[in-house]
Amino acid sequence: MSTTSDARPPLRERKKQRTREALLATGLRLFTERGFAATTLDELCDAVEVSKRTFFRTFAGKEDLVNAPLHDLWTLFLRELAVVEPEGEPTLAEFLRGVLLTTLDGLTEPDWPHRVLLSRRLAERNPSIEADGLYFCDRTTRAALAVLRERFDLPEDLPVLLAIDVLIAVFHRAQEAWAAGPATREGLREHVVAAWGAVPAGLDAPLRPTGPTGR
Amino acid sequence: MSTTSDARPPLRERKKQRTREALLATGLRLFTERGFAATTLDELCDAVEVSKRTFFRTFAGKEDLVNAPLHDLWTLFLRELAVVEPEGEPTLAEFLRGVLLTTLDGLTEPDWPHRVLLSRRLAERNPSIEADGLYFCDRTTRAALAVLRERFDLPEDLPVLLAIDVLIAVFHRAQEAWAAGPATREGLREHVVAAWGAVPAGLDAPLRPTGPTGR
């Protein structure tokens, strides 16, 4: 009768997850309250009652902790990208857009939006966090390329990479606009749709010199 | 007759530049030869005969030194962006592309291509360098937006930001492809042109499932 009902993950794994959760929640809170640089790892580890060594076994660094919500998103995105069946005969762009929206709908953890918001606000004020996030996205791009090449007949890498770059740029700008407002979960989705539409509008925008405003 | 011929910059400034040059040249060399992480700042400062304190007054960090060639590029780009007159009635995309190409042609320092190459190779092997570079480009995007808003009648930010994002993505992929080959200066220009053309090709690419290769 060692029945832990149906909970699959072994105890060890659950403990690890609990530590991770505690670090994440406390970390985001402390960084937000006291400032990112001003909060030392020792303080955080003290608050969570965990050794610094354990922190580094869980996260690659302070920045990595803050960007964890983003990791969730793009990890799920890659999983979806590998399984979603394209409907009709979409272009690569349409397909990517669809998968991203599906991914957003799939993030059901209740306070994910709140955490992304905290994460974003921290990133906006701390270059090292933003830099770390941008690098992560770059690696995601390459991973996405690999998945796409596996599934579809795409002779060249360059155009595909650029399409994914556009997707990620769209998400970034959407997230930025979203974080400036009320920041609800549905809101993020809408901002992505809007930003997506703004891509051709931006590229094809006519260049009129500043008229009446001319200083 | 204090004529230092026509050399405008005062001695102090020239000395500073010389130190910077020495740090840059020696830094790139040491990082390349011995590895980025394996080379300590103390070693570098020792080799250049400069105190660590001086290093940090010249560069924001090790990564910043490696990305200096990139800074040159985008700084010049912003300058050009502020003055180049659009010919005819180009779209924003066409204009940005033109200014980038002009900028590339304007980088005449003899070993700039070589340094970009070293810089790129280092960045590919060292996440922190790549991250730093990506962050720098992000800031450049915002700076470019400000310049464009000043000069042209662009009612919304979002489309413009996305257009610049595309430009930077194009440059990154071009640089990547360029660094994998012989890496001449003209080559970089050609790769930019090619990558630029690959943007619509990528977005509109049809999605055919992997055919004969299907495992």
Add this chain to the structure above:
DNA sequence: GAGAAAGTGCCACTGAGTGGCATAAGCCTA
């Protein structure tokens, strides 16, 4: 219950990055 395997804590250490202050070098004016 015993042994294997995995996770954790503790400790000492490296090295990046910063602040403060004294000194030296270039600059400017009379």
Add this chain to the structure above:
DNA sequence: TAGGCTTATGCCACTCAGTGGCACTTTCTC
């Protein structure tokens, strides 16, 4: 060209992120 002013540099001590090593505890497996 001597003096004071400004600015860059060197030096020193310090904080803190991140790592390696090893002993210890917990969980898993049989």
